[in-house]
Structure formats: C-alpha cells, structure tokens
Amino acid sequence: MAGAGGGGCPAGGGDFQWCFSQVKGAIDEDVAEADIISTVEFNYSGDLLATGDKGGRVVIFQREQESKSRPHSRGEYNVYSTFQSHEPEFDYLKSLEIEEKINKIRWLPQQNAAHFLLSTNDDLRINLWHLEITDRSFNIVDIKPANMEELTEVITAAGFHPHQCNVFVYSSSKGTIRLCDMRSSALCDRHSKFFEEPEDPSSRSFFSEIISSISDVNFSHSGRYMMTRDYLSVKVWDLNMENRPVETYQVHEYLRSKLCSLYENDCIFDKFECCWNGSDSAIMTGSYNNFFRMFDRNTRRDITLEASRENSKPRAVLKPRKVCTGGKRKKDEISVDSLDFNKKILHTAWHPVENVIAVAATNNLYIFQDKIN
Amino acid sequence: MEFKLEAHRIVSISLGKIYNSRVQRGGIKLHKNLLVSLVLRSARQVYLSDPCPGLYLAGPAGSPGAPPQQSWEPPQQTREPQQSREPAARPPAGWGEPPPPAARATWQEAEPQPERPAAPGEPRTGGAEPAAAVTGTGDTLLGGEAEAAEAAWRRVEGPHKVEGPHKVEAGEPGVPAGGSDLLPEEPRAARRHCCCPVGREDKPGAPTGSRRADCRCASRAAEDEPPAPPPVCPRKRSAAGAGGGPAGCPVPDSTPLKKPRRHLEEQPGGGDEEEEMETGNVANLISIFGSSFSGLLRKKSPGGGLEEEEGEESAPEAAEPGQICCDKPVLRDMSPWSTAIVAF
Numbered sequence: 001m002a003g004a005g006g007g008g009c010p011a012g013g014g015d016f017q018w019c020f021s022q023v024k025g026a027i028d029e030d031v032a033e034a035d036i037i038s039t040v041e042f043n044y045s046g047d048l049l050a051t052g053d054k055g056g057r058v059v060i061f062q063r064e065q066e067s068k069s070r071p072h073s074r075g076e077y078n079v080y081s082t083f084q085s086h087e088p089e090f091d092y093l094k095s096l097e098i099e100e101k102i103n104k105i106r107w108l109p110q111q112n113a114a115h116f117l118l119s120t121n122d123d124l125r126i127n128l129w130h131l132e133i134t135d136r137s138f139n140i141v142d143i144k145p146a147n148m149e150e151l152t153e154v155i156t157a158a159g160f161h162p163h164q165c166n167v168f169v170y171s172s173s174k175g176t177i178r179l180c181d182m183r184s185s186a187l188c189d190r191h192s193k194f195f196e197e198p199e200d201p202s203s204r205s206f207f208s209e210i211i212s213s214i215s216d217v218n219f220s221h222s223g224r225y226m227m228t229r230d231y232l233s234v235k236v237w238d239l240n241m242e243n244r245p246v247e248t249y250q251v252h253e254y255l256r257s258k259l260c261s262l263y264e265n266d267c268i269f270d271k272f273e274c275c276w277n278g279s280d281s282a283i284m285t286g287s288y289n290n291f292f293r294m295f296d297r298n299t300r301r302d303i304t305l306e307a308s309r310e311n312s313k314p315r316a317v318l319k320p321r322k323v324c325t326g327g328k329r330k331k332d333e334i335s336v337d338s339l340d341f342n343k344k345i346l347h348t349a350w351h352p353v354e355n356v357i358a359v360a361a362t363n364n365l366y367i368f369q370d371k372i373n
Numbered sequence: 374m375e376f377k378l379e380a381h382r383i384v385s386i387s388l389g390k391i392y393n394s395r396v397q398r399g400g401i402k403l404h405k406n407l408l409v410s411l412v413l414r415s416a417r418q419v420y421l422s423d424p425c426p427g428l429y430l431a432g433p434a435g436s437p438g439a440p441p442q443q444s445w446e447p448p449q450q451t452r453e454p455q456q457s458r459e460p461a462a463r464p465p466a467g468w469g470e471p472p473p474p475a476a477r478a479t480w481q482e483a484e485p486q487p488e489r490p491a492a493p494g495e496p497r498t499g500g501a502e503p504a505a506a507v508t509g510t511g512d513t514l515l516g517g518e519a520e521a522a523e524a525a526w527r528r529v530e531g532p533h534k535v536e537g538p539h540k541v542e543a544g545e546p547g548v549p550a551g552g553s554d555l556l557p558e559e560p561r562a563a564r565r566h567c568c569c570p571v572g573r574e575d576k577p578g579a580p581t582g583s584r585r586a587d588c589r590c591a592s593r594a595a596e597d598e599p600p601a602p603p604p605v606c607p608r609k610r611s612a613a614g615a616g617g618g619p620a621g622c623p624v625p626d627s628t629p630l631k632k633p634r635r636h637l638e639e640q641p642g643g644g645d646e647e648e649e650m651e652t653g654n655v656a657n658l659i660s661i662f663g664s665s666f667s668g669l670l671r672k673k674s675p676g677g678g679l680e681e682e683e684g685e686e687s688a689p690e691a692a693e694p695g696q697i698c699c700d701k702p703v704l705r706d707m708s709p710w711s712t713a714i715v716a717f
Contacts (some may be wrong), residue, residue, distance in 0.1 A: 099398065123403045154404045173404055206383055206419075209411040213404075260379070263412065264386050269405055 017371045018318045020311055021356070022076055024051075024061070025364035027309065037360035039347055043107040046351040049077050049358055051365055052102025056086035077358075077367055123154035126170060128182075140188045141170060141180065156271075157217045164223065167192075171228060175212035179239065195237055197244045207259040207268060215271035220280040221352075227283055229274040232256060234285050234295070249295045249302065252287045254325040254336045267341050278353045286345025289334065290361045291321055307345060307359045307366040317371060380420035387413040 026035065034055025041050050049061040062080035086100040126141035141158075145151055153174040161167035166182045178191035199208065211231035219226045220236075225246075228235050232253060235245035251272075255262060262268040267288070274285040286292045287304070295302045304321045311318055324333040347360040355370035390409050394401050 151403075151407065154407060156404065173407060206380070206412050206415045209415075210408045213408060260383065263383070266390075269408065 018305060018355075018357075018368045019371045020313065020316045020318065020366070021369045022367040023307075023309070023312050023364055024059075024077075024079075024367075031363045035363040037347060037363060037365060038102050039105050040349040040358050040360045040365065041105045041107060042349050042351055042358065044352060046353055046356065048080070048107070049349070049367075050105045050107070051358075051360065052085065052105050053363075054099075054101040056084055056088070056100030056102060058083055058085045058102060058105065123156075126155065126158055126168075138186070140182060140186070142187065142189065156214050159217055159219055159226075162219050162221060162223045169217055169219070169226060171214035171217040173213040174209070175214055175230060177214065177217060177226070177228060177237070193239070193242050195242045195245075197235070203256070205259060207263055210263070210268050211259065216273040218274060218276060220276050221278065222280055225280065227274055227276065229272050229285055231268060231270075231272070234274050234283060236283070236297070247297060249283070249293075251285055251293055252323070254323055255288075258336065262341070265341065267344070270344055270346060272345075273347050275348055275350045277350045277355070284348050284350055284357065286348055286359070288341050288344050289339040290343040290345055291323075292345045292348055292359055305368075307361045307364070307368075309364075312366075315371070318368065377420055380416040383416040384413060384420060387416065 025037075032055075034053060034057075036054045037051050038054050039050075039052040042048070043050070047063045049063075051059050051061075053059075059082040060080045061077035063077050064075040066075050085102060088100045124142065124144035125139055127137040128140050129137045141155070143153070143155060153172045153176075156171045156173055158168060158170035161169075167179065168182070168188075169177055169179045171177045175196065177195040179193035179195070180188035181192045182188060184190075184192065199212070214228045214230050216229040217226060224239060226237050226239060228237065228245075232255060233251055234249045236247040236249075238246045259268060272286050274283060276283055281298055282294055282296050284292060284294045290307045291304050292307065293302060293304050304323070305318045306321050319332075322330075322333045323339070324330065324335045329335050343362065345359055345361055349358045351357065357368050359366045359368065387409050391406060391413075394406055394409075
C-alpha cells in the first residue's frame, strides 16, 4: 500500500508503513549531558531493550505481553530495571579522567556455548574475555606501534561472526576491515581477509580520511555479509569479496559539500551506527535533524523518517521526509542549511524478528513499529 | 588561491582542536586527534605547496616549505600517473569548501575589503592571508594557482607523504623556499604596505563586524587567537570553549619557536634564524602539530629526522605560562608522543 509521499519502506516483504509507538525520556529542551543516550540494543529475543547513557546508567525495558483488550497493539516496552553501571574515575597517575559513558551494550546469547565477549574500548587493542574469568583476558589484536609516532590508524569497531565463534572482524579509522580467525594464531595481528575499497580520487578532499573512517561494523544475521558505516555512507560487504563492497548506500550525500563546516563544529567526528533487520533485507542508520534512514536491499528503495515529538501520537504514521539538495525547495522538504546538526541519531536498533525499531535521539528513545491493518 | 585560503583556515581550525583536546573531559581522544592531524597534514601540504610568492609564510630555513616529492605516485591513482605540475583535471568539485566569491574578488584589490559573509570560521584571522604579495602579483598568479594547487593536492594523497628536500625549479614562481633568501624581497616590502595598521591586533571573540577579516597581514597571523564560534553552524562547544586557548597564537617570545624548525627530511643548518617571528610562527606551528604522527609523514622505510621532530613538540608547552620551556636537547631525549601528551 502506498502512503503519502511514497509509502513506507518495504522490509521483510510487502509494503508497510512505520508508526509511532512510544517515546521514553524527558521532553525538556535543555538536555543534560548525562542523559544523552549512547547505546541501544535489543536482546536476542527482542523482549528486552537496553539503553546506556553518558552518565553511566543503564535502563532495561521489557516488553509487555500483548493485551487481550487491545489485540492490535503490540506489547509496549516499559522500564524493567535501571542501574548505575559506571561511575567517573580518575587515573591519578596519568592525570586522565575515565569517562563513565556507556559505549556499548551487548546481550549475551543464551544458547551459545561460547561464553566469550570482545572488549574494544582501547583504540589499539582487542581483548578476549571468558565470562567466568574476570582477572585476565587474551589479547588477540594489538596494533599499538612500538613508537607511537608511527601510529597511522586505530581500531574503531569490532564484532564476532554470528555463527563461527572463531571469526571476528575489526574496522579501522582508515576505512579498512580485517577479518581474523582465532584458530590461525593466538595473536591475530595478521588478518585472514582484508576489506578495502579503493578511494575515488575525484572525490578527494581535506577530509577524505575522516569521512572514510568506519564508525560501526555489523555482521548480517546470516553471517554472509557485513555492513560498515562511515560518515556519509553505509556499505554492505560480501565476506567472499575483499576488494569492494557489494552495495553502497548514500546516507546524506548532500553533506559532502559541507564537510569543512562539519569539521569545524565537530559533527564530522560523529560516529553513526547501523543495523540490520531480522531478515537482512533492510538496513537502518541515523542522520541529522533527528532523521533516520532505511534502505531496502532488494528493491533498492529508501526512506527517510524523523523521530520527533510532533509525530508522537500513538500509532501515528510517520511521514517520509526529504532533504532538498538544490533547486527549488518543494513543500515539506527541508533544505540542507536548515538541518539541525545538534539533533543527531547515532544509535538505532532493530528487533531481531519483528518490525519494531528503537531510535535514540539525544536523550529520548523512540520506538516505532509497522502498522498493522 | 582559494585552496590556499581554505587550507590556511583548516590549519587554524585544526590547531584549535588539538589545543582544546587537552581540556576536554575524558582525556585526549586518540582517534579524533589522529584524524585532526591527518587533516592538518593535508592542509599544510596544500598550503605550503601553493606557489604564491609572499603568501608563503616562510619559516626558518628548512621549515616545512618543501613540497612533497614530485615523483611520488599514489597507488590507486586512476588519473595519469605523472606527478607533473600540469594537472590534467581541474580541482575536483566536491573538494573542500571554497570561500565565498567575495573573497576571490578581494585578491585583486589592494584596498581593504568589506567582510566576507559570515561563513564558519570566517572571522578567524588565521584565515587571513598576507594580501600584500597578492596585490602585486595576484593577476599573474591566478592562472597558475589552480593548477599548482591541484598538483599540490594530488601530492597529498596517500598515507605516507614524502617531503623531500625542497628544490626550486625554474619557471615556478613563488615556490616556497627553504629559506628566506629565496623569498623575493618585493612581497615582503609590499607586506608592510598592507591594509592593516601596523601592530594592530584583533581582539579574540570579537564579532564579525569589527574584525578585519580581510586583513591578510602575515604579521598578524601569528598573534591572533581563535575567533568566536561561527554564527552559522550550530556548534558543539567543548569544555574549554572556542576561545579557550591561543591555539593559533604562539607566544612571540617563546624560545623554542624561534629556533629554526627543520623539516624531517631536510638538512639542518644554514637556516634563517632571523626570520621574523610573525611570519614564522604559523609555519612553525604547522610543522609542530602536523608532526605529531610522523608515521603519516615519513617514508615507509625508517628515515632520519626523528631528532628534529622531538623538539617541535615543545611549542605548546612554551605557550603556557608556568610550563616547562624545554630546550631542544632535553626534548630529544623524550619520546615525541610523551612530549605531546605532556604538552597537552
């Protein structure tokens, strides 16, 4: 079914539209830094949804059972638990402050025999932890040069393969991804596969390195693909092809001519995440002005939606948004210069099975779901 | 010419970021500073490679005025491989943010210009150029600027830029010289006749209206402080604020800055130590901050020049009152990164 402005983005088969479901968080215009959400993650069943914020707090939402009185509305997410996970620390020796911000939450797979987790808080090392051994870990990647002067890149993201527990990938600030197999050696400094797309020389600028830095990497649920996010685009890679991605989606190409301003106001350093839907047929990522984008990999259609309080009526259908990139601005379009770069959606999560998404907009968590007729 | 202006502006912005990173909560962010130094390196090379006599802020001899090696070819270059000074293509369209057209027009004139529209970073006098030299030579230069900037830009590509010893080639006007002896006297004399009254300084944080953004005195470039945040873009303020520190403002009397800064690959000695502080400081700062990650600058094979670099990290320290003002020999014994961290 087609809605106004082109309808929803078909994902998982069939056209449907996204509707507002819930929003969590204060409405205040004045947002406290500590309340800014820094990570969002569904658990493996989708019944639990966790957020972490810059203040070191974790909030876990649990989905209510579908009620008989309102059979058409899916279960709502309500607060299940909240706790202070991290406190600010100070390293007196190095005179460094250690932030309490929650960088990442990962739910443990309940049925996976491999109870390991990767920690990549350090820019230069990846450690492997056994869940039952808390006083030491394996260092499996170390790219710290003997002389820090020689440093040319840092690790930006990492993740385990969903099925092959010995395989993991990590991305770098140079826009490369390395796939490593822990069976090959204890220290995985030498990669099994190296993914890099050649740079397009015609688009070179002062900021080419910054915008090619990968901010997020995610395996598909199938384990056959992985997705990377850099500043302007999302790329889908086939693990069997290292020399270029199989799909590239431009998230907000209109920002390419604004890179200098974005460098000046630090927006160019924003680290956007990306996520797959349950069937790997669609991908989602955030942008500015509280916009977020979805791309259907099969139909190649895309949609831009906005998380805003104005569209927060229960079951209100989200209207597709459009950024005017030049020429006459149509009604309902927004020009690039009018975008609010303080309102950015960095963190999004897609329910592992259903079409329910959680979108973090600064200090608010929006939950949207597909419309059921 | 606009590339040079843009590069200069980007250098100033980058220096400000590096300076402010020291006071941001959570400590120095390695990733961000690495990216900033990459931008700084690119901007620096474009800026210093642009062959405009007088516009080049000549540092002491051997400072990073040497253009990158001509023979370097980026591995994935799809255009013609020859790194000649005659580029085949115009500068790419999406390349940086050219300044508003009003700025270009001002290059032609010797009179003080009305302010350019308030673009981000515009009021920054770090973005100002020494106009004096341009006034006399602007016309003749403009034709070759775009080409030269393009050639310079292509040299920037790749992870390991090689900046070999500078060679002045015949027929190349205004090539940044290793020393002031190569700098034509004319532009320097002309510089003194620029639009700004001598010795005038801009106040930090002054609104655009009162700023002589058009002033391109090289002599003032070093004395200026980071401007107020640009009015156009919504801007995230760091804890230190935009005017938090004299990122682009080295202490004029600081000893380390007065010492000749050699480029990594250049021969030390035989420099011009008497280079005026005002013109040398920006170039010095560029070399100082841009060298934080020498792995990005050096050839793949380990080369010399490490010693030269160690001393350069001291500049930020010197700018701080009460901080240790390290001498070069002392700094040689410290790892540059430690020095930078200490400085920050």
